[in-house]
Amino acid sequence: MKIKYVKEIGNSNHPEILYWFWTPDMIKNKTYIQELEQICKTMPFDLLFLTSRDGLSFFDYDDVVVPFKETVERAHELGVKIGLQLWRNAEAVGMDDALALIVEGEALLDDDGMLEYEAHTRGHRNQESLKSELFSVVLFEKVGAGFYAEDSLMDITQQCQVLYSDEERIKIKIDEGVKYARYTAYILTAHYHRSPDLFSQFSINSFNDAINRYAEIPFDGIGLDEFKSMPITPPFQAMWKPFRERLYGKAFAERFYDKTGMDLKQAIFEMRYVPENHKGMRIKAINYYFDVLKEGPIMVENFVYEYAKKVYGKDIFIGLHNTYHNKLTNDEIWETGCMWWDLPREYGQTDENMSYPVRMGIACSHPKPIVYDMYYTEGRPYPIYEKAMIDARYNNRIHYHAYNDRRENRFNMKNEQFSKTITKIEQKIRLLNGFNGPLPKLDLLVVFGRPALANWYPHNEYRNAYDINGGLFILEKCQALWDAGVMCGLVPSDKIEKGQLRINSEKQIEYNGHVFDSILFLNPEYAKQSTLDFLEDCTHTDSTVMIDGKANYDFEGKSCSRQFSRIAQKAELIEFSVDKVLSKGIKTNPIKQGCMLEDGSVVMTDLTSILTNKPLTFKIKINHHVYEGRYIGVMAIKVDEKGNIVKFVCGGFKELHRDRQVIISVSKNTDIMINAFDKEANIILKGEENHVSIELLKLSFD
Template sequence: MRTSVLLFLTFSWLASLSFAENEGLSDALEGTPPILGCWFWHESEFEPEGYRPYLDLIAEKSPFDILTTSLRVKDRELVDPETRSQVKEAVEYARSLGVGIALDLDVRLARGGFREKFPDEQQWMIRLRDVQLDELGRGEISIESAYLSDHYTHRTTPYIPLSGRVERIFLFERGPGGVLPGTVHEIDRKDCEVVAEGTDEVSIRVDLGKNYAGKTLCLAAGFEHFTPAVFAPHLLEYQEGLLELYGDLPLAGACKDEWGFPPDFKGCPDKNDYWYSTYRAEAYREEMDGRDLIRDFLLMTYGEEGKEAERVKAINHFMRMSYRRNGEIETQFYRATKKVFGQDALVATHPTWYPFPGVQEFKKNGLDWWIAKRDLAQTDESTPYSVRTSLAKKWGSRIWCNMYYSEDPEDYVREMWRGALSGGRINYHPPWPTTQTGSLMAGQKAVLGSDRMRGEVRVRLLDFISDTPLDCPVAVIFGHAAAMNWSHANYAETGVALADGFWRSGRPADLIPSSEIWNGSLRMGEDGRLRYGPQSYDVAVLINPEFEPAETIPFLEGFSSERTTIFLLGDRTMDFEGHPTERLSQSWPKDRIVGSKEEALEEGLKRLREMGVASQSPATEVLKDFGYESAAPSRHGMARLIDGTHLFIHGEKSASGDRVASVFQVDGHEFQADFEGVLGVRFDNEGQVVALAAGGLKSFRSNNLTLALDKRLDFALKRNQRGEIEGIYYNESEAPPKEMEDLGGRWTWKQFPRTLATRPIKP
């Protein structure tokens, strides 16, 4: 049967254009996000040309544009000449295959070099432990050091303790409300027996007499660890120096992964371990009008009767310092990467470590995810979808990208199609652990099965027709200060459950910390609606605003009569400094105060219905990992992007996409389509198709465009700002299909599995 292409006069702008030969990437392709894969170097990569097998596999079987590449090898650092030489060879070989390398240039991969240059700038931990003295005033405390490790160190030297010392010794009396007022005294070490003071243990013994019976002895022991101090004065200089060391290599970008203090997988539930350095203590002293940080650790841990407000203030400032300093380090890395490798360089990977905005992240980085600057929003593992979409708005990223791994290669299919329905993509980490696949190489080869990569390529066609992320009509704003302050009843409440409720109801919600108000990112738009990057919100819920800085409240109160309906859940009775304030609820519109998450969800959905906000497909599945649960999209349904592009995703049965032939409705416009897995379409105000992407398209019919193809085709087209067609198609041969010639315009040919565009690489 002859292929037919019928273009009505209302679509005449298509017919007026002529077909152009493929002359390289069109302007539209230049901004298309890359497809990312991971590469982890082990001993085999350091063999002569040991990098070739993995790169050959990627070039032959994958559509990956860039490999985020990191060392996972014993006794090698980035500063070693042998490392740099081997990386240089690998980068040049990868470039010859059309694959870019974004190299992990984090200082944690050069800790030995940092210590050699700046031996006095290692990270310290202060550990507080106590004992009640016996009837004779005797007591002993022994504190062991912590051996800490993470993904950067599990094949090399961990963040081992290097030394230990007695920092301070306190004596006090305890009551039901904490330390009794006026009872804290310090004991000089000469009045104690220091039993041990070394790398593994710090111990003391006291014999103070009967007058001290029943009192509490507290030892603050300090342990130095093998990693740069976060507040080290030379850290930023060293970080930029690593980038410059590799600056003459043709890298596609640089990576900094899960930055922050060394990990605490439980988040220190007893709140008696603190990351410390003399530099941090000095910064704290300056911010807190001369207060002593180690003395305030005692206040933060135990509380002191009559000093509740001081405790609130101390915790707030201590945690905000973590947030700001880690954000500063991330931002400097971003800017230095652009400076060294050019503005087109990719800054990867994700700031998320423990993939949930909870207690583990508070201690590691102050929950700095929203100020860890990136061009492409990046997360990992089971990070809640409300966070993924929120970060896409923050960084103006058309998609979010989640570094994903699983033991089972089949799980990647589920992650891919879930992401397609929620505006996201995968950074492909090889299967881990390797119990099923045997090795990282074999695991990645299994993931790169043709059906999976066909599905990936089809999903990526959507990136060509839209540069906006998922439309989320709801913002859930959680009080950042209160969430991280363990003196408050709502400690660790970050609003994920409420955001999940909206997702499950077909109204996706962005999760945003109130600190985004502090820094001006969450603001009022010109249309009177709450705005975050490209996203305007119809409904917002402010959760737990206790301890909010003064500048937050007038901003939110200013929305009381505006176009975004903001509900209040919780209250504010104290400011950031611990001062009592008038209750925020006293000035909030009474009909916008809710008493529970359930009521907030009910009232928010009611308001959306009143405003006529259309629903999207509900999130019917569950993310469950690392001890947390959150809502997840299914593998089929409909979603809407901010620019009005509608996505129809079907990936339940086939990795490459399920075959669908049906009639659809978009904003009152009816069309028929026969496709596989993916279809994205956008209409203008007159109901004309201005963008179309489809996997395995066989036919499409709307009121102004009809396509009937002899052979199924993966392709996408859109009209650019000059009114010209930009298009891309996958075909066995470069010769354009007849239907593409009939459409006219400028087309780019791709041969599966190669993808839309290799990132610009520094020559």
């Protein structure tokens, strides 16, 4: 037995992360070292991410390279790591790499076959306009909503006269003669903005240059925060300005053709109009468009991950999150592709109180057993205290945002009382970092059909303000399950295509190494063939397979009703409700204020005990034995099949009982950490040896 006494139990295994805003004033007044030393003196964090604010750009290398060098050097002397967060650098984007918004309109030619038409850019969020141009004009006889008479279609783009164009608007004239009187003209205009086409090399070259410029500074982390394509109409505007535009870029068009064999301009048209009785063409065009669009942000993220590892070494921390507005049904699908699960990271990372089922699915997608949620609080500090402790019981951690946030209604962590309380909380969470358990045991994997999310057609009632399917309520259904006590994780269906979600050799449903007894598939409509095959294979396992929704057409717009009928005969086809899911034997979490981990460990957390310094009682049954005690803040325990203690951590610990017998006790309440392997115990106690001691220790039993 080895006992170590410490003033405070230090952090291990997983970093404690803090955002640190850098402003022009900090550079001008050279206060960055002073602020760094203050952070290290008053706060518990060991990884600080530098992020620019108030007009400071980390791409202005000459302004920041010396301060960066000095800061990293001093931080390392203080035992703290420094990460560099880079925003996208759009100021230098030129026309060759610019992204366009395609604005649509339609009008009838007059009795003389003529029309004057004016369009202007719309749908973007404060993006500088560069150029407006005519994209496409077709004529046809309209025979219904979204349909034209097949032999009537004509492309007249080259015959149109541009009367006027500037950065934001364009006016054209059509004169096709009386023969085409009352024909429908479907007009697409392209409005380019100073925002990069992520399929071009611009963003990659920009980040490549930045990493090279800073290569001599030994940064410990590189991060892209909310990296995305062109920001479009945000949620608070969409209610009265529905987004009906589409993104287009030259490199995007090249990638689209390479992957699909289809011209992007043609696909954009077929997303709206197809020949009469050819509904499948429109389904296919919409599916293809979003399937390729989502690749752009991840392509850049993958480059930054790989190149940063090459320059700084394999152990560098790569962050941050790409959850932007945290919904599947808003602007985020256009900007990040809702590719939250695909970020190249060791740790899953999210933003602003993302729901637990999403975070659990993202955690399963990455190798480390912790997921970080970047979070700030407005007004009162209590919500961040509460969140930190609830998150911790599910192996979630906060990336605190931020040390020096001076914006209105943001809580500035320079506040002394706030920093003291956060320190108390993090000192307890460090015990769980030392315990280093795996992810929580999830009883249910929820998979949503990504194509169904992006494609509302032909159900116009589900077409939402962002031109995607707003009638699926994926996040709401998962949250309802979680609130009912179902430990579940959410992932998208494209994890099947990538081979990460599969049936393993033991005929179990396995996602990225995590095994699930039950699966709930939401909205299989427009599924790819690999997804349909997977669902059919699931029905030949012993797993509980539930499906909410039907599949009439596949990803290619072809009927898949025969295969889905076979699936439905063996799966549980349900119309979602929590009660229906629970009726299939899905378990709920039995541990109040805690949960069980994949290896059978139990974790419990509590905030009130930290704030009051009054221990809370716990009583749990593991492997036919009952363990009891009291804790402040956190408690985690792992035992083997005989009931022997393998690992144990506890805040404010005094005694641990096994089947009513005391097996561990100390002379005075303190924080404790025990690792017992091969009949040897390594014990860390908070306190001095003459103030606190082990009074009884029995870890092994016959």
